[in-house]
Amino acid sequence: MRRSRRQWGLALAVVALVVGLVLVGLEMRRDFERVRALRQETAQSHKAREELQTVFSLMQDAETGQRGYIISGDPDFLVPYTTATERLGRELPQLRAAYAGDPVQRANIAELERRIAVKQTAMREALEAHDRRGREAGLTAVATGGGKAAMDRIRATINRMTDVDARALMALTQRVEARSRSTEAMVTAMFVALIALVAGGAALLVRYVTTRRRLLAEVRATAARQEAIFDSAIDAILTLNPSGTIETMNAAATRMFGWSVQELGRRDVAVLLEASDQGDKGLMARIRAGGADATGGLVQELTGRRRSGEAFPVDVAFSPLELPTGVHLVAVVRDITDRRRVEELKKQFVSTVSHELRTPLTSIAGSLGLLAGGAAGSLSERAGRLIGIAHSNSLRLVRLINDILDVEKLESGQINLELQPIDLREVAIRSLDNVRGYADGLGVRLELAEGPAAPVMGDVDRLVQVVVNLLSNAAKFSPESGTVEVAVMPEARIVRLSVRDHGPGVPDAFRARIFTKFAQADGSDTRQRGGTGLGLAIAKEIAERHGGRLWFESAPGEGATFHLDLPMTVGDAAPQTTHGPRLLIVEDDPDAAEVLRIMLAQDGFDALVAGSAAAALDAVEGEGFAAILVDLQLPDADGIGLIRALRERPGTVDTPVVVVSADVARGRARGRSLEVIDWLEKPFDQERLRSAIAAVLERLGRQAPVILHVDDDPDILQVTAETLAGIAEITHATSLSQARKVLARARPDLVILDLGLPDGSGLELLPDLGEGAKGIPVVVYSAQDMDAALGERVEAVLVKSSASLADLARTVRRLTFTPRDR
Structure with a gap:
């Protein structure tokens, strides 16, 4: 019985041991499954986070390659960009598959893909800006901060996903550890009781413990x-709690601000950051109030504060x-201290170029122009040729500097257009006059097709700049004895100005970058034909600022046609403002008439040409003229007869007349009673013409206006005085104090004013010159650009080197022609 009981007891014990062993075995098996699941989860988490870091690394590679290409222009920098872009297309689907079972991470993956797409779009647009408009456009696109904000958002999303993954893995690990400890205790107890029966289990337990430790x-x-x-x-990274106090910060933040994590724990973020002068004043208050929704995803420019108290500018992405x-x-x-320093250096450079280069170049170009025009007497042929070379190259340097400054102003948005109703055909005529001398030197003929008026809204000077560039390029690339054809035609809703040449055309490889900055068809273009490659880039930008476009058509070997399209305005264009006294030239020879018109224009006169006596009589019926220049040999009447007819009309009975003819002696004998001011015999020089016009002005009862020229550069004062000789009486002042003394002695008719003076701007x-109708007219003639808001307080603004001395003379003539009450 006892044995039976013992047997039953042993059997029960064995059964209990077996059951216990089975239970332990089952529990160990379940624990191994949990450990295996933990291993798989850990491996999957690790792989997913590695893929996240791979995606971020690829984005950094792409950004580095993009910026390297934009900065250096070396296509090799695009290799990492292209490689990273291709790999992203493979990595992102794998990342989606890794988180397919996690709805939170699926949403994060979708957000990450959207932000990567935004960043890739920004990088493509920057590359396209670089390829279309050149390095400066690419740098501007990168410097806007949009790419940096996109990378910050990508980084934030990846950090959030990594944090979510880490927290989920940690929770799983803790659960497995808790169950593992329970199993370990059970196994240990059974091991003590069943040491003989579970020897094999001991080895299994050791293996289990080793595996668990490796996983941990x-x-x-x-x-x-x-x-x-x-x-x-x-970058410095801070985490802020809902009340705006600092919770954590990385090593970069410690280096940047000089505080340790322990010192800043639970302190207000205002210790490190405060609103800048240009920033959002209410931002810090919203952060302290828990306004995360109002700041999330934004990049703010704030002021950082180091431990030493030093303030410095920062960009902060929340x-x-x-x-x-x-x-x-x-x-x-x-x-962003270094970025601010670079921006300041750029401003100083532009200011230096504007003042320190424009002012002496204006003196050089003006003096050479006066010498070439015979202001210092006639020159020998060799001296005239050398002066011409020097003058041409000084103007070339002026154009280069103006182009560089125009590009900078266009990129920074500092160019303001003075839009007014104009006739684009008049712009074409004025542009042709500006380029005709250059084209003649190349042996190229310029032709303007007849057509109707072409009303548009535009800035005359800027549109002339565009058309002059197109004309000079066309002349430059035309063969000798070639023709450049200009047409201005209104169409359905636009006005199109077209400039066509018959040169080699635009090479196919150059078409995509023809409107980019510093673009040249090949390396020899600059040496053979000259130019900077900036003109078309500036012209295109100006056209687009007018709401139009600049484009071209070309076939290799058949020339090129550039088109300027501008929106047409309703109604006729406003008449162009004349540049001075209006004269009538009665001359049947178009070449002689053009020479006369150009000479008069250089001295500030606006002239209308009539090719016959009948046309002259029709012209005087429609408007008044300060004087009339008459050729004695006309196709439909005798010049003396025309003068008599003019004297019989009430509107022209007292109008001064100057005879310009090849037969002055015969005309003088027949016209003694006709009160002709002067008789000019062909051919004549410009000084002789000036004397005759001066006599006309004296006949009109006009005295030479008194002009006060305020400038601290003696060369500019002298060259300007030479240019205005015979037009006005010039008084000089080199400072504000000296100018005020001159104004206290006498009131001038006009003031020419430089902005950069030794004792102030x-x-x-201006307050000393009065306002309104009683104020003294002011012409700003300076190397510095003037604020557009102040433009209404002066009559004209001319920038040295951009405006020639002839432009200054025309402006003075226009502003002083109508007598003013003293």
Whole structure:
């Protein structure tokens, strides 16, 4: 019985042991399954986070390649950009598959893909800007900060996904550890009781414990890698709790601000960041009030404050981070001190170029122009040729500097257009006059097709700049004895100005970048034909600022046609403002008439040409003229007869007449009673013509106007005085104080004013000149650009080197022709 009981007891014990062993075995099996699941989850988490970092690394590679290409222009920099873009297309689907079972991470993946697409679009647009408009456009696109903001948002999304993954893995690990500890205790107890029966189980237990420890070590290593990524970031990264106090910061933040994590823990973020002068004043208050929704995803320019008290500019990207304790903020801070320094250097460079180069170049070009025009007497043929070379190259340098400054102003948005109703045909005529001398030197003929008026809204000077560039390019690339054809035609809703040449045409390889800055068809173009490659880029920008476009058609070997399309305005264009006294030239020889018109225009006169006596009589019926220049040999009447007819008309009975003819002696004998001011015999020089016109003005009862020229450059004062000789009486002042002394002694008819004076800005003199109808007219003639808001306080603004001395003379003539009450 006892044996039976013992047997039953042993059997029960064995059964209990077996059952216990089975239960232990089952529990161990379940624990191994949990460990295996943990291993798989850890491996999957690790792989997913590696893929996340791979995606971010690829984005950084793409950004680095893009910026390297934009900065250097070397296509080799595009290799990492292209490679990274292709790999992203493979990596993102794998990342989606890795998180297919996690709805939170699926949403994060969708957000990450959207932000990557935004960044890729920004990089493509910057590359396209570089390829279309050149390096400066690409740098401007990169410097806007949009790409940096996109990268910050991508980084924030990846960090959020990594944090979510790490927290999920940590929770799983803790659960497995808890169950593992329970199983370990059970196994240990059974091991003591069944040491003989579970010897094999002991080995299994050892294996199990080893495996568990390895998995835990891998988990810790993963956490350490994530911490290293956080601490190795270049930008400072702060996490703020819902009340705006600092919770954590990385090593970069410690280096940037000089505070340790322990010192700043739970302190207000205002210790480190404050609103800048140009920033959002209410931003910091919203952060303290828990306004994460109002700041999330934004890049703000703030002022950073180091531990030493030093203030420095920073860009801060705020991103919301949802935690169980509330919505936190992640602030990524970048020090932009170096960027500000570069911007300041750029401003100083532009200012230096404007003043220190424009002023002496104006003196050089003006003096050479006066010498070439015979202001210092006739020159020998060799001296005239050398002066011509020097003058031509000084103007070339002036155009280069003006183009560079125009590009900078266009990129910074500092060019303001003075739009008014104009006739684009008049713009074409004025542009042809400006380019005709250059074209004649190349042996190229310029032709303007007849056509109706072409009303548009535009800035006359800027449109002339565009058309002059098109004409000079066409003349430059035309064969000798070639023709450049210009047409201005209104169409359905636009006005099209077309410039056609018969040169080699635009090479196919050059078409895509013809409107980019510093673009040349090949390396020899600059040496053979000259030019900077800036003209067309500037012209295209000006056309687009007018709401139009600049484009071209070309076939190799058949020339090129450039088209300027501008929106047509309803109604006729406003008449062009005349540049001075209006004269009538009665001359049947178009070449002689054109020579006369150009000579008069150089001295500030606006002239109308009539090719016959009948046309002259029709012209005087429609408007008044200050004087009339008459050729004695006309196709439909005798010049003396025309003068008699003019004397019989009430409107022209007292109009001064100057005879310009090849037979002055016969005309003088027949016209003694006709009160002719002067008789000019062909051929004549410009000084002789000036004397005759001066006599006309004296006949009109006009005295030479008194002009006060305020400029600290003696060369500019002298060259301007030479240019205005015979037009006005010039008084000089080299400072504001000296100008005020001159004004105290006498009131001038006009003031020519430089902005950069040794004792202040020339604009400080404006209150001394009065306002309204009783004010003294002011012409700003300076190397510095003037604020458009102040333009209404002066009559004209001319920029040295951009406006020639002839432009200044025409402006003076226009503003002083109508006598003013003293």
